[in-house]
Amino acid sequence: MDSAPFVGSEALANGLVTRQQLRGHFRRIYRDVYIDPDSELDAPTRARAAWLYSHGNAVVSGLSAAALHGSKWISGDDDAELLWAEHRKKFDGLRIGFDELLPQEVETVDGLAVTTAARTAYDLGRRRPFGTAVARLDALVRATGVGVHDIARLAENHRGARGIVQLRAVLAVVDAGAESxxxxxxxxxxxxxxxxxxxxxxxxxxxxxxxxxxxxxxxxxxxxxxxxxxxxxxxxxxxxxxxxxxxxxxxxxxxxxxxxxxxxxxxxxxxxxxxxxxxxxxxxxxx
Known part of the structure; x- marks a missing residue:
């Protein structure tokens, strides 16, 4: 993914833009993260904006991670999702989780720290209504080729986590053949x-x-x-x-x-x- 033309506090501090220009000529996505108003704010771009907001301290997760992994049917209007243990504040357009995250469940995608496909599926399969969760995992498995057994094996490392029962039911019916x-x-x-x-x-x-x-x-x-x-x-x-x-x-x-x-x-x-x-x-x- 090409980097979107983001502008933020760093550009302001370096004198590249004035605060008036920042507010008048750019679209604010998150605090200190602005984008050229002519740029499309799709799901991967919103994910990058959220990660920039965290100053690289968070891990992109959930729908945002799925979008970066190539899943379809994710809107740029959906909230971005991060796992960020040190941050407890709420922000419009951003969902922040604090779940346990193991080192092997994170990888780098386009320069961003992102949950692996298996971990992303694990999160989506537990937290959405059943039908929505199946549709999200169908799309993710189709895009990445991650196996149901890989997701189930990862879940074994988080026994007792909320939503595990639903996740097992979702995995029982996931099918990468679904095209929508x-x-x-x-x-x-x-x-x-x-x-x-x-x-x-x-x-x-x-x-x-x-x-x-x-x-x-x-x-x-x-x-x-x-x-x-x-x-x-x-x-x-x-x-x-x-x-x-x-x-x-x-x-x-x-x-x-x-x-x-x-x-x-x-x-x-x-x-x-x-x-x-x-x-x-x-x-x-x-x-």
């Missing part, structure tokens, strides 16, 4: 309904021997596919045309395709699961 939080929520809705654990990103080969489709969620054994329709499936005319052709090809190969929208998932997850259950039964699955 909505795909994670779709998968969890199916699992909550008692359906068999589905596969993710199933490659389907056409009559010519080439892979022509990857199914978001499904069961290859019974040829039942569940596809989440994001906004691009409706707003992009070419994408929509391909979706129609793709579904026709899948059905010609014996697949049953069930499409799920955000509204259906939000308002009637049990109805979605019932449709999928019916399709699995029709295909011979004992559910």
């Amino acid at each position: 939080p909505q795909e994670t929520r779709t998968r969890l809705a199916l699992l909550n309904a008692g359906l068999p654990r589905p596969q993710t990103q199933i490659e389907v080969v056409g009559p010519d021997g080439r892979v022509f489709a990857r199914i978001d969620i499904g069961w290859a054994r019974w040829k039942v596919a569940v596809e989440y329709d994001g906004e691009q499936h409706w707003s992009d005319e070419r994408q929509r045309a391909w979706d129609i052709e793709r579904q026709h090809l899948l059905e010609s190969l014996g697949w049953t395709v069930i499409r799920v929208s955000a509204m259906q998932l939000r308002t009637d997850p049990w109805g979605v699961s019932a449709r999928v259950r019916d399709a699995l039964r029709a295909a011979g699955a004992k559910v």
Whole structure:
């Protein structure tokens, strides 16, 4: 990550800017940490701003660490997160934790002290609501390749920590195949309904021997596919045309395709699961 054009007390002390210029021409992120107003304040940039605020004394953690490790779906509007034992003050836009942190749970990313991918997953899996925690870990595991066993092994070093029971439940359903939080929520809705654990990103080969489709969620054994329709499936005319052709090809190969929208998932997850259950039964699955 390229360093953002931050300006702070050091520039002020060295006479590079005046206090009036600092307040009038730069955007304040944290105390003594300002940024060029034309710069994008994404999650990695906010993480760096928080670390600069700590004068390098803190360790970037939580969502901020996940963003630095390459996780998607993290907004720059989310609070930055640090582990900083010496600091007890609260600050808007910044969450500071004081949990035990072992030396092997810290690494350097783009010059910043950051919790390792496994430690980051450990923190996120304990502290968020269950569904959100699974979505965050799906994204982190996908971005970093950190193994579920690595996270579980790290947790063994913190027995008795708050949230460990939830973390174990989260790790039991994490899947790096999820390409978006909505795909994670779709998968969890199916699992909550008692359906068999589905596969993710199933490659389907056409009559010519080439892979022509990857199914978001499904069961290859019974040829039942569940596809989440994001906004691009409706707003992009070419994408929509391909979706129609793709579904026709899948059905010609014996697949049953069930499409799920955000509204259906939000308002009637049990109805979605019932449709999928019916399709699995029709295909011979004992559910």
